[in-house]
Amino acid sequence: MAELLILAGISTLVFRAFVKHTPEDPDMPHKLSDKLGKLWDVVHQGMRENRLLRAEKALLTILKIDEKNAAAYNRLGILYAKQKEFKDAIDCFEIACSIEPTASSLHNLGLIFYETENYQKSVTAFDEALKLDEEMAARHIALAKALEKLGNDKRMIAELERAAELEPTHETYTLLMKSYKDQGMEDKADLVEDKLKKLLVPSGKRRTRVRRAKRVVV
Numbered sequence: 001m002a003e004l005l006i007l008a009g010i011s012t013l014v015f016r017a018f019v020k021h022t023p024e025d026p027d028m029p030h031k032l033s034d035k036l037g038k039l040w041d042v043v044h045q046g047m048r049e050n051r052l053l054r055a056e057k058a059l060l061t062i063l064k065i066d067e068k069n070a071a072a073y074n075r076l077g078i079l080y081a082k083q084k085e086f087k088d089a090i091d092c093f094e095i096a097c098s099i100e101p102t103a104s105s106l107h108n109l110g111l112i113f114y115e116t117e118n119y120q121k122s123v124t125a126f127d128e129a130l131k132l133d134e135e136m137a138a139r140h141i142a143l144a145k146a147l148e149k150l151g152n153d154k155r156m157i158a159e160l161e162r163a164a165e166l167e168p169t170h171e172t173y174t175l176l177m178k179s180y181k182d183q184g185m186e187d188k189a190d191l192v193e194d195k196l197k198k199l200l201v202p203s204g205k206r207r208t209r210v211r212r213a214k215r216v217v218v
Helices: 002-020 028-048 052-065 070-082 086-099 103-115 119-132 137-149 153-166 170-182 186-200 207-217
Strands: none
Touching (some): 028 052, 070 086, 070 103, 103 137, 137 170
16 A cells, blocks of 8 residues: 555656646646546446456556545545455545545445454444435444444444434344344334334235235245
C-alpha cells in the first residue's frame, strides 16, 4: 500500500512537471476526462468478468492521474477484499474515507474490520456510516452483528428493531425473532412470529394458494 501512495506522489510530480513545460492544450481537461471514463469502463468490465488484475491496473492508473479519487480507492478496496487481501482493503477504505467519507466507504470499512474480527472498529465504522445514511436496513443489521460479538445485546436488539421497522421483510423479522428468543424475550418473539406469518401468508388468499406459498418458502 505504501508503494501505491509513493507511486501516486511520484506520478503527480511527473504530471505537474509535464504540464509546466508543455504548451497549454485547451482540450486537455476534455481529453483527461475521456481517458478517465475509458479507464472506469475497464474497471467495471473487469469486476463484472472477474478479471481482477485488469481492473486493479486500471484503478492504479486512475490514481496516478488523480491521487485523491475516493471512488477509485473505494473500488480498489472492494477488489482487494474479494481477494481476501484485507490489510490492503482496509488501507484503501481508510484513504477513501479520509478523502471523502461516504456511507458506502465507511460501511465497507466496517465489513472488513468485522471480517478480521476487529469488532470495536467495525462498530465505530458502522456508526459513522449510519450518521450519513440511516435509512438502509442492511447497515443496521451489520452493526447488530458486530454488537453481538461485543456482547452488547441491548443495543443489538435495538438495531434489529430499527432494521425491521425500515424493511419489514422475512430476513429482518427472522433475525429479530431469533434475537428475542436468545434473550428469553418470548412474548416479543411471538409477536414478531405472528408478523412473519402474516408476511408469508397474506390474508384473503384461498387455502390452496396458501399451501403452495408455504411450500415455495420452505
